[in-house]
Amino acid sequence: MTPLRQTMIQAMRQHGFSLQTQRSYLYVVADLARYYRRSPDRLEVDDLQTYFNYLVQERSLAPASCRLYLHGIRFLFLQVLHWPDFDVELVLPKRPQRIPELLTRQEVARILESVQNPKHRALLSVTYGCGLRVSEAVALQVKNVDGERQLLRIHQGKGAKDRMVPLAGVLLEMLREYWRLGRPMSWLFPSEVLTGKHLTITTAQKVYRHAKSASGVQKCGGIHALRHAYATHQLEHGVPLNDLQKFLGHSNLRTTERYLHWLPGLSSQNRSPADLIADLGGVR
Numbered sequence: 378m379t380p381l382r383q384t385m386i387q388a389m390r391q392h393g394f395s396l397q398t399q400r401s402y403l404y405v406v407a408d409l410a411r412y413y414r415r416s417p418d419r420l421e422v423d424d425l426q427t428y429f430n431y432l433v434q435e436r437s438l439a440p441a442s443c444r445l446y447l448h449g450i451r452f453l454f455l456q457v458l459h460w461p462d463f464d465v466e467l468v469l470p471k472r473p474q475r476i477p478e479l480l481t482r483q484e485v486a487r488i489l490e491s492v493q494n495p496k497h498r499a500l501l502s503v504t505y506g507c508g509l510r511v512s513e514a515v516a517l518q519v520k521n522v523d524g525e526r527q528l529l530r531i532h533q534g535k536g537a538k539d540r541m542v543p544l545a546g547v548l549l550e551m552l553r554e555y556w557r558l559g560r561p562m563s564w565l566f567p568s569e570v571l572t573g574k575h576l577t578i579t580t581a582q583k584v585y586r587h588a589k590s591a592s593g594v595q596k597c598g599g600i601h602a603l604r605h606a607y608a609t610h611q612l613e614h615g616v617p618l619n620d621l622q623k624f625l626g627h628s629n630l631r632t633t634e635r636y637l638h639w640l641p642g643l644s645s646q647n648r649s650p651a652d653l654i655a656d657l658g659g660v661r
Contacts, residue, residue, distance in 0.1 A: 381418060382406075385457045392456070397512065402449035409450060417450075418458055425450065425465045433469060440469045476639050478596035480606040486657040491591035497584045499555040500566050500576065503529070504600065506548040506654045508607030508625055511600050515576045517565040519556065524549055531626065540626050545652035607653065608636045615648035624650065 382403065389399045409417055412428060432438050432446055447467050454460045480488075485505055492498040504514040513531050521530040522544065529544040544552075552565075561567050564575035571577075585600035596602070604625070611621055622633040 379416075381416060381457070385453060388456050389452070401445055402452060405446045405449035406453050408446075417453060422464060425454075429465060429467050433467070443467060443469055477598055477602065477605055479609050479639065480594070480596060480602050482606075482610060482653075482657060484592070484594045484596065485603070485606055485653075487592040488585075488588045488594055489657065492584070492588045494584075495555050495558055496566055496576075497588075499552060500581060501585060501588060501600075501603065502548060502551055502654055504581075505603040505607055507542045507544065508604050508611070509542075510604060510626075511578050511581050515566055515578055515581050517575075518563055519561055519565050521565070522549070522552060524553070538626060538628075540623065542624050543650045545650065545655065547652050547655035551654065605636075608633070609640055610653055610656075611650055612636055612640060614651035616650055620650070 385403065385406065386399065389402060394402070406417060409420075409428060412431070413420060413424065429443070429447065432443055438446070444467070447465075451463045451465075455463050489498060489501055489505070492501060500514060503509065503517070504511065507529050509531070516532070517529075518532070521532060523530065523541075524544075527544045527546065527549055529542045531540045531542060556565075563573075566576045568574045568576050568580075582600050585603070598605075608621060608625060611624070612618070616624075618630065618633055618637070621636075622630050625633060627633045
């Protein structure tokens with residue numbers, strides 16, 4: 378490990394970055410070094426500007442990927458190499474505004490019903506029933522389930538933040554039934570192949586893809602569609618936008634407001650969160 382890499386890791390830890398963010402930032406910095414075939418601390422502003430132009434124009438990276446590169450490289454030069462400023466411009470093509478193909482309750486029910494493996498069904502059920510990111514779902518621990526208060530603790534979600542999400546009765550009982558089958562000790566969804574580890578994000582994504590295919594649901598989108606479905610179905614139930622923001626773990630209310638744009642005509646009725654799994658009917 379080079380001294381520069383070690384210093385960057387220490388700086389990211391001091392800033393409280395998640396392991397995933399650390400890996401992403403190290404990757405983009407390593408990619409920059411590979412492009413120029415020399416250490417980043419030997420680069421100038423013009424070199425960086427040329428590199429970002431290359432990412433946009435020649436590699437045609439998605440805007441989100443370009444921003445990740447920008448944030449990682451900016452962190453290196455401002456926080457590790459201590460440049461006084463970072464005067465590099467990232468000009469991105471205007472992103473098309475698309476509304477995702479939102480799942481209906483009936484489609485979610487069909488997807489869950491198509492899963493025969495109890496662990497995989499519980500995983501997809503809690504992802505939808507609590508509106509989790511896939512990274513949050515696979516990393517759940519048994520101790521995160523507070524059955525007495527009917528809450529699910531999300532430990533260090535996006536932005537290194539903890540939060541509590543309502544855990545409705547039917548979903549709680551489903552998780553209890555699943556736990557009684559295998560009695561996982563630490564991770565709620567332990568890996569079948571990696572001892573002491575939880576299921577990987579890739580595995581969860583494959584589970585969802587297979588379930589959707591088996592269900593016959595044709596709409597585009599991966600496992601994140603379950604989180605979108607949670608948000609839109611809770612809004613349709615009348616859950617206030619501010620409450621939904623907390624449940625989803627959004628830092629900015631504007632991120633939550635996009636669901637109102639996707640479902641015009643919704644209004645807040647100040648109702649408690651719906652038991653979405655119970656609303657699906659026969660899914661258990």
